[in-house]
Amino acid sequence: MKRRLFTPGPTPVPEEITLAMAAPLPHHRTPEFQETMRRTHELLQRVYRTPDPVVVLSASGTGAMEAAVVNLTHPGEKVLSVNGGKFGARWGELLCTFGRDVEELQIAWGESVTPEQVHDGLSRSGARIVFVTHSETSTAALCDLQQISQVTRDLDAVLVVDAITSLGAHRLETQRWDLGCVIGGSQKAFMMPPGLSFLSLSERARARIDGNPTPRYYFDLNKALQGVGQGRTPFTPAISLLLGLERSCQRILEEGLEAVWLRHQLLADAVRAGAAAMRLKPVATRPSNAVTAVYAPDGTSADAVRDCVWRRFGIKLAGGQGSLLGRILRIGHLGAYDAADVLQVLCALEEALHEHGHPVQPGAATAAARSSLAQLDAVPQRGAP
Amino acid sequence: MKRRLFTPGPTPVPEEITLAMAAPLPHHRTPEFQETMRRTHELLQRVYRTPDPVVVLSASGTGAMEAAVVNLTHPGEKVLSVNGGKFGARWGELLCTFGRDVEELQIAWGESVTPEQVHDGLSRSGARIVFVTHSETSTAALCDLQQISQVTRDLDAVLVVDAITSLGAHRLETQRWDLGCVIGGSQKAFMMPPGLSFLSLSERARARIDGNPTPRYYFDLNKALQGVGQGRTPFTPAISLLLGLERSCQRILEEGLEAVWLRHQLLADAVRAGAAAMRLKPVATRPSNAVTAVYAPDGTSADAVRDCVWRRFGIKLAGGQGSLLGRILRIGHLGAYDAADVLQVLCALEEALHEHGHPVQPGAATAAARSSLAQLDAVPQRGAP
Numbered sequence: 001m002k003r004r005l006f007t008p009g010p011t012p013v014p015e016e017i018t019l020a021m022a023a024p025l026p027h028h029r030t031p032e033f034q035e036t037m038r039r040t041h042e043l044l045q046r047v048y049r050t051p052d053p054v055v056v057l058s059a060s061g062t063g064a065m066e067a068a069v070v071n072l073t074h075p076g077e078k079v080l081s082v083n084g085g086k087f088g089a090r091w092g093e094l095l096c097t098f099g100r101d102v103e104e105l106q107i108a109w110g111e112s113v114t115p116e117q118v119h120d121g122l123s124r125s126g127a128r129i130v131f132v133t134h135s136e137t138s139t140a141a142l143c144d145l146q147q148i149s150q151v152t153r154d155l156d157a158v159l160v161v162d163a164i165t166s167l168g169a170h171r172l173e174t175q176r177w178d179l180g181c182v183i184g185g186s187q188k189a190f191m192m193p194p195g196l197s198f199l200s201l202s203e204r205a206r207a208r209i210d211g212n213p214t215p216r217y218y219f220d221l222n223k224a225l226q227g228v229g230q231g232r233t234p235f236t237p238a239i240s241l242l243l244g245l246e247r248s249c250q251r252i253l254e255e256g257l258e259a260v261w262l263r264h265q266l267l268a269d270a271v272r273a274g275a276a277a278m279r280l281k282p283v284a285t286r287p288s289n290a291v292t293a294v295y296a297p298d299g300t301s302a303d304a305v306r307d308c309v310w311r312r313f314g315i316k317l318a319g320g321q322g323s324l325l326g327r328i329l330r331i332g333h334l335g336a337y338d339a340a341d342v343l344q345v346l347c348a349l350e351e352a353l354h355e356h357g358h359p360v361q362p363g364a365a366t367a368a369a370r371s372s373l374a375q376l377d378a379v380p381q382r383g384a385p
Numbered sequence: 386m387k388r389r390l391f392t393p394g395p396t397p398v399p400e401e402i403t404l405a406m407a408a409p410l411p412h413h414r415t416p417e418f419q420e421t422m423r424r425t426h427e428l429l430q431r432v433y434r435t436p437d438p439v440v441v442l443s444a445s446g447t448g449a450m451e452a453a454v455v456n457l458t459h460p461g462e463k464v465l466s467v468n469g470g471k472f473g474a475r476w477g478e479l480l481c482t483f484g485r486d487v488e489e490l491q492i493a494w495g496e497s498v499t500p501e502q503v504h505d506g507l508s509r510s511g512a513r514i515v516f517v518t519h520s521e522t523s524t525a526a527l528c529d530l531q532q533i534s535q536v537t538r539d540l541d542a543v544l545v546v547d548a549i550t551s552l553g554a555h556r557l558e559t560q561r562w563d564l565g566c567v568i569g570g571s572q573k574a575f576m577m578p579p580g581l582s583f584l585s586l587s588e589r590a591r592a593r594i595d596g597n598p599t600p601r602y603y604f605d606l607n608k609a610l611q612g613v614g615q616g617r618t619p620f621t622p623a624i625s626l627l628l629g630l631e632r633s634c635q636r637i638l639e640e641g642l643e644a645v646w647l648r649h650q651l652l653a654d655a656v657r658a659g660a661a662a663m664r665l666k667p668v669a670t671r672p673s674n675a676v677t678a679v680y681a682p683d684g685t686s687a688d689a690v691r692d693c694v695w696r697r698f699g700i701k702l703a704g705g706q707g708s709l710l711g712r713i714l715r716i717g718h719l720g721a722y723d724a725a726d727v728l729q730v731l732c733a734l735e736e737a738l739h740e741h742g743h744p745v746q747p748g749a750a751t752a753a754a755r756s757s758l759a760q761l762d763a764v765p766q767r768g769a770p
Contacts, residue, residue: 003409010410010624018407021625024388025395025578027701058580059444062620063603098600187621193410195443195580195623215483218448218604235447236572238580238623239395240406316412 001314006345008137008165008291008318010187010194011335013244014251017191021244028239036246037231043249044198047167047257048182050174054200055224056245058238061164061185062090064197067219068160068181069094072208073129076101080127080157082113086138086321087162091131098214103127109323110139110293112286115147122155129158129180129208135166138321140293140330141284142170149177158204164188164197165290168252169264169334180205186241189260189290190248191335195241201225255382264289266376267333267342270369274346275331277368278353278360283328290334291318295327297358302329308352315348338381339373386699391730393522393550393676393703395572395579396720398629399636402576406629413624421631422616428634429583432552432642433567435559439585440609441630443623446549446570447475449582452604453545453566454479457593458514461486465506465515465542467498471523471706472547476516483599488512494708495524495678497671500532507540514543514565514593520551523706525678525715526669527555534562543589549573549582550675553637554649554719565590571626574645574675575633576720580626586610640767649674651761652718652727655754659731660716662753663738663745668713675719676703680712682743687714693737700733723766724758 005012026033037056044054057064069091073079079100081091084107095102103125107113118130130152135142145161152159158180163172167182168189174182180202187194201209201221209222223234252260268289272282280294287293296302302319303326309315318330331345346365353360390397411418422441429439442449454476458464464485466476469492480487488510492498503515515537520527530546537544543565548557552567553574559567565587572579586594586606594607608619637645653674657667665679672678681687687704688711694700703715716730731750738745 003411005410005412007412009621010412013410013625022403022407025390025398025572026388027390027392027395028579030701059448059603060621060623063444066603094602097602185621187410187624193623193625194413194621195626217479217482218444218451236394236445236570236579238445238578238626239572240398240578240626241580241623316415 003314003316005316006332007316008188008330008332008334009185011191011332013193014191014336016251017244017247020247021240023243025239028233028237033239034231037233037242038229040242040246040249041228041231043246043253047249047252048174048200049172049176050200052175052200052202053225053228054198055221055228056237056242057197057199057219057224058195059197060194061183061197063219064183064199065090065094065162067221068183068199069098069100070214070216070219071212071221072158072160072181072205073100074212075099075214078103078125078127080105080121080125080130082107082118082130082132084111084113084133084139084141085109085136087136088133091133091162095131110141110283110285112141112143113148115144115151118148119151119155122151122157128156129160131160133162134172135170135288135290137165137291138324139283140288140291142166142286142288145172146177149179153178158208165334166288168260169290170288171261174200178202186245189334190245191251192241192244192248195238196245251382256380259380262379263376263381264334266372266379267337268292270342270372271331271333271346273368273372274365277364278350283324291330291332293328293330296329297353300353300356300358302327305329305352305356308355309348312351313348315345339376342369342373388699388701390701391717392701393715393717393719394570396576396717398578399576399721401636402629402632405632406625408628410624413618413622418624419616422618422627423614425627425631425634426613426616428631428638432634432637433559433585434557434561435585437560437585437587438610438613439583440606440613441622441627442582442584442604442609443580444582445579446568446582448604449568449570449584450475450479450547452584452606453568454483454485455599455601455604456597456606457543457545457566457590458485459597460484460599463488463510463512465490465510465512467492467503467515467517469496469498469524469526470494470518470521472521473518476518476547480516495526495668495670497526497528498533500529500536503533504536504540507536507542513541514545516545518547519557520555520673520675522550522676523709524668525673525676527551527671527673530557531562534564538563543593550719551673553645554675555673556646559585563587571630574719575630576636577626577629577633580623581630636767641765644765647764648761648766649719651757651764652722653677655727655757656716656718656731658753658757659750662749663735668709676715676717678713678715681714682738685738685741685743687712690714690737690741693740694733697736698733700730724761727754727758
């Protein structure tokens with residue numbers, strides 16, 4: 001049986017990226033590899049939509065989150081942190097670990113922080129930096145980053161964004177929205193294995209790095225910034241993954257960022273319509289296009305349904321985390337997915353729900369997905385015949 | 386032209402490891418992948434020669450060095466650090482960055498710290514932990530780790546070893562020598578791309594972690610230790626590299642650790658004999674079997690010779706770092722190398738030296754290497770016909 005990932009990271013790796021990573025290793029201190037790094041940096045800037053530097057770290061996303069905390073905030077500094085799920089909670093844990101004075105905005109799981117809440121939090125606390133999660137992977141909730149960035153701009157605060165599951169799936173305008181620091185990860189919309197993470201740094205964010213007394217070494221962004229334009233890294237980088245990253249960025253830009261975002265929108269619409277047709281209640285009020293989270297029907301075990309689609313169809317879905325453990329199903333659709341993938345996962349879910357005592361009219365889910373998928377025909381897609 | 390790495394990391398990646406890394410990604414929170422991690426952990430213990438836990442980090446070697454510093458030493462603690470090259474200096478930089486009270490043993494570049502110097506340093510400073518570099522890659526000098534471990538055991542100190550270029554190339558008995566923490570990296574004798582690093586932790590080392598007030602998150606070894614026996618990691622690991630690591634450890638153990646060490650010894654002997662025949666003066670008094678460093682002949686530019694073997698033969702040699710920049714050549718021979726590789730690099734070096742005004746009797750280097758290479762016939766080698 002084939003194995004199929006429908007998880008919000010890792011996501012399927014296209015063959016051309018796998019092949020790029022399988023090339024003989026160049027040495028990292030050669031003009032040849034530094035030129036690869038330099039080109040990849042420019043490609044990342046285009047994916048991020050910013051002329052500002054984007055640092056690549058050989059670490060997973062949490063490493064980049066730690067780098068943001070230890071470089072952009074000072075010991076004891078008052079900071080605002082938004083916590084609406086497992087990854088929002090991680091911001092708070094990191095900030096507390098490094099001794100910041102954390103004002104945490106608690107958001108009910110499944111809800112999205114509002115611009116007004118950020119405004120009130122900043123006004124109340126006096127913080128001049130705020131940490132948010134764009135697409136909260138544990139609940140599939142998306143916040144309105146553009147509106148929130150308007151608030152932080154008005155209040156002269158730096159906005160640090162965990163965009164690990166949104167970058168490359170949702171419109172994100174790093175420069176235009178004046179985002180201070182945007183964090184991405186390789187195993188999400190970048191269609192790569194995990195092991196690399198990225199941070200963009202605006203001028204105001206960079207100004208916070210110099211003179212910051214927080215001890216740091218591997219995650220010292222000043223060291224990383226020094227070589228970024230020349231393709232040099234302070235420590236040995238994960239070379240094979242970086243070879244894949246260049247291909248990944250090229251792939252995204254060849255499809256076209258607007259087309260990639262629209263594809264994610266339409267695939268997510270289709271999955272949500274299919275889930276509704278199966279009478280599956282969404283977890284998120286304002287859902288992300290990266291992943292769809294739904295409650296298991298009453299009397300049905302979410303994990304039994306997940307196990308069934310895995311055993312019978314080789315399809316891996318994610319379950320719940322934290323307070324949602326065992327209660328929800330999460331269907332990932334960020335990265336290299338297309339219309340036929342959505343049909344496949346919806347059909348398999350119909351079958352599994354049927355088997356687990358939640359009868360669904362056969363074909364109801366895919367029929368409900370039809371109109372969104374049909375709109376994909378008008379979107380330029382890579383590899384389309 | 387083919388490209389050939391003769392650098393002390395990255396080193397050539399065998400096809401079977403590349404193919405293992407190119408497999409479809411399993412999800413990291415599955416019994417299937419956790420079983421891979423669990424098996425890999427056991428294999429690593431065998432390579433390390435210890436029943437103690439060996440933590441794998443998704444970061445390059447410097448990340449593991451930082452993890453050792455922030456977990457095993459306390460703020461303000463008196464520590465002894467040995468600095469005989471670029472990587473010894475890194476221990477000092479890390480320890481100072483995190484506010485440790487560092488007593489640094491300065492060793493002339495090319496020399497190796499002696500057990501007596503470590504004894505005196507510990508006695509004088511009162512430190513109860515010491516940081517050493519087993520094989521100092523910048524000078525190709527090796528220290529006598531077994532003898533040094535005798536000193537640290539006698540003085541009741543914990544020994545932390547950067548074994549990044551020695552593990553898998555030199556005999557290293559983590560348990561028998563009572564080494565507190567041994568650090569390895571994937572792109573060295575493990576024949577992998579960079580991106581993973583490893584730390585073994587003895588019981589005494591682990592006792593230093595609990596209650597350590599140093600702020601840490603991504604590199605918190607307590608978090609990593611909790612899941613290590615079950616194949617769980619606190620954060621998303623670099624999955625594809627981990628698939629390669631299992632194959633890499635299997636490959637080392639199938640060849641046999643003793644045979645791997647002996648192969649490195651004989652290849653290094655051969656390269657050193659060849660270098661001597663070309664009248665190239667070694668940098669290290671007590672040379673490592675991982676890499677050979679030699680001074681460029683008087684009147685010859687080391688970097689011009691390196692450039693020549695690169696341009697004419699696609700062979701990548703390393704140059705000097707720090708105070709040896711531009712003055713030396715470094716020939717890497719750790720990882721997947723064999724007798725024919727040594728013949729090739731020696732011949733190419735003969736040609737390049739000849740072209741750059743340092744005449745060498747044709748065939749002198751390979752003839753000098755002959756007796757060491759002949760002894761390889763008696764060593765079991767993977768893939769031997």
